[in-house]
Amino acid sequence: MSNLLEILGSRYPIIQGPIGAMNDAKYIAAVCDAGAFGMISLGFSNPEETRRLVDGVKSLTDKPFGANVMIMNPANPEILKILAAAGVKFVSTSAGSPSKIYPLIHELGMKGFHVMLALSHAIRAAKEGVDGLIVSGLESGGLRSLGSESTTMILVPLVADHVKIPVVAAGGIADRRGYRAALALGAQGVQIGTRLIASEESPAPPAWKKAILDCGDGGTRLLSLKSMMMRVIPNQKMIDLATDPAFDLSREYNLMNAPKGWMGGDFDLFPAGAGQVAALISEIKPIREIIAEMVS
Ligand SMILES: Cc1cc2nc3c(=O)[nH]c(=O)nc-3n(C[C@H](O)[C@H](O)[C@H](O)COP(=O)(O)O)c2cc1C
Structure with missing residues (x-):
């Protein structure tokens, strides 16, 4: 090999x-x-x-x-x-x-x-x-x-x-x-x-790094974007929207906005991306x- x-x-x-x-x-x-x-x-x-x-x-x-x-x-x-x-x-x-x-x-x-x-x-x-x-x-x-x-x-x-x-x-x-x-x-x-x-x-902004540091056990979720999913750290807006199981989150979040949301620290535009391993990063x-x- x-x-x-x-x-x-x-x-x-x-x-x-x-x-x-x-x-x-x-x-x-x-x-x-x-x-x-x-x-x-x-x-x-x-x-x-x-x-x-x-x-x-x-x-x-x-x-x-x-x-x-x-x-x-x-x-x-x-x-x-x-x-x-x-x-x-x-x-x-x-x-x-x-x-x-x-x-x-x-x-x-x-x-x-x-x-x-x-x-x-x-x-x-x-x-x-x-x-x-x-x-x-x-x-x-x-x-x-x-x-x-x-x-x-x-x-x-x-x-x-x-x-x-x-x-x-x-x-x-x-x-x-x-x-x-x-x-x-x-x-x-x-x-x-x-x-x-x-x-x-x-080059990630402080807000993105902080979201990772603050993310604990079970702190990420898969955000459904119709034909695929993105692993994110839900912020309050996403948590509120997700309380209604009938609400289609892909109507609210567009993958094309992810770079702008992440690099601008605007997680209402697109929640912070991260893997489950964020829980181990302090x-x-x-x-x-x-x-x-x-x-x-
Ligand atoms: C926010 C975020 C965005 C990512 N975007 C890409 C991407 O554009 N292209 C790609 O091949 N992988 C992408 N990945 C996957 C990573 O390259 C890598 O395989 C993954 O983060 C490994 O898992 P870990 O986060 O647990 O270390 C992304 C990962 C994260 C966390």
């Missing part, structure tokens, strides 16, 4: 969870300089934005970094060529069939890991030639499916038992205990999101400290 650290080229097998709203070159470079693997998030991005972000990160660090692309973005062929020309060797992919994009990823000399929320999709992606899988459990921050899902504790070993490519665990990891548990479950590395939002260098720390503690 190929080795994740060799693929990434970072010191530690810790990937920064891409978060579309937080594409900040200084933050990504700080992740790389701490020994983890920084990621640019290029969901529905375009070539100009890709160039700007790649140049920004490269001007701040000489460490390797990668990018996340959404398979359905029609600009991907050009975006991937820009990434490859800049020396980026790793992409993660989500939302779509890998067979559409992996031939080009490989032709450009890059490796790609596909983000998976379920075993059946993991097996299919492995057959379609992805180089590894980012296996995201139910407790994870970010978008979730409408289907019945397993937690990281279940999904990681399940997928690891069924594939012969590297597995990265995502969801529920914020410290050394979670990191070690993920490796014990059969993952070669981890992807972390919420812990890094609540870091000193993260301090804003420098990224270097977070990573050093995790691998200690």
